[in-house]
Amino acid sequence: MGLKIGKWVILVVLFCSMRVAAEPLNHQVWDELLQSHVVVLHSGRATQVDYASLAQERERLSAYLTQLGGVSQNQFDSWPKSEQLAFLINAYNAWTVELILRHYPSIESVRDLGSWFSSPWKQEFIPLLGATRSLDDIEHNLIRGSNRYNEPRIHFAVNCASIGCPALLPEAYTGTALEMQLDRATRSFLSDSTRNRLRGDELQVSKIFKWYGEDFERPWQGAHSLESFLALYQQELNLSEIDVARLLNGDIDIEFLDYDWGLNQAQ
Numbered sequence: 212m213g214l215k216i217g218k219w220v221i222l223v224v225l226f227c228s229m230r231v232a233a234e235p236l237n238h239q240v241w242d243e244l245l246q247s248h249v250v251v252l253h254s255g256r257a258t259q260v261d262y263a264s265l266a267q268e269r270e271r272l273s274a275y276l277t278q279l280g281g282v283s284q285n286q287f288d289s290w291p292k293s294e295q296l297a298f299l300i301n302a303y304n305a306w307t308v309e310l311i312l313r314h315y316p317s318i319e320s321v322r323d324l325g326s327w328f329s330s331p332w333k334q335e336f337i338p339l340l341g342a343t344r345s346l347d348d349i350e351h352n353l354i355r356g357s358n359r360y361n362e363p364r365i366h367f368a369v370n371c372a373s374i375g376c377p378a379l380l381p382e383a384y385t386g387t388a389l390e391m392q393l394d395r396a397t398r399s400f401l402s403d404s405t406r407n408r409l410r411g412d413e414l415q416v417s418k419i420f421k422w423y424g425e426d427f428e429r430p431w432q433g434a435h436s437l438e439s440f441l442a443l444y445q446q447e448l449n450l451s452e453i454d455v456a457r458l459l460n461g462d463i464d465i466e467f468l469d470y471d472w473g474l475n476q477a478q
Contacts, residue, residue, distance in 0.1 A: 242383035249381040294386030375471035401447040
């Protein structure tokens with residue numbers, strides 16, 4: 212009898228431990244910081260960050276970054292993929308903001324923080340999932356290179372603190388809202404005619420689509436090429452049915468616009 216009770220106790224403890232491990236990180240602090248310090252422009256198609264006011268809450272940001280760093284690889288792996296991806300997007304964005312604040316207001320572009328030998332995205336300063344990582348490591352290895360997610364829309368969610376970037380969402384990404392948030396971020400970016408527009412026989416789009424072209428060529432939602440991905444957003448790009456047919460037929464050239472690396476600071 213005692214042996215049976217002991218086994219049940221062990222099973223209960225293991226079950227409780229699994230439930231605790233599966234609990235996703237609470238991103239409330241990051242959510243509140245974004246709501247307070249991100250300025251929304253043009254109906255959400257662009258945003259600016261009030262770095263000056265955010266610097267006054269540096270302790271709260273540091274506390275959130277410590278939370279991120281406290282997540283183990285085992286805990287991360289126990290989460291659903293949506294929670295994992297939301298975590299990585301938030302980590303990338305929060306650490307980018309922290310990098311800017313370390314040098315603000317003496318910089319005009321995130322690229323000012325690099326050198327001939329090392330870009331700001333290759334600097335290893337981020338304690339995350341048991342290793343010291345760079346922003347490139349988060350984006351290109353943990354997100355894009357992991358083969359876990361196959362999600363091209365992350366390029367409209369991670370923010371490089373530049374005017375040319377898709378808007379920094381004024382809220383934290385969460386696993387439960389991730390699909391809706393990625394969809395909104397993508398549609399908002401593609402509807403911004405300063406960065407994506409049809410001009411005659413040219414569809415002029417952000418250079419993001421050039422840098423990460425391979426991500427838009429993988430099968431996703433019925434698309435299997437950059438042209439077919441863009442065709443999914445016909446309304447946002449203001450394309451007629453004839454325009455879409457011409458795009459898919461190769462009768463519309465895709466051109467990539469210059470990227471604005473100016474700091475996305477509130478004016």
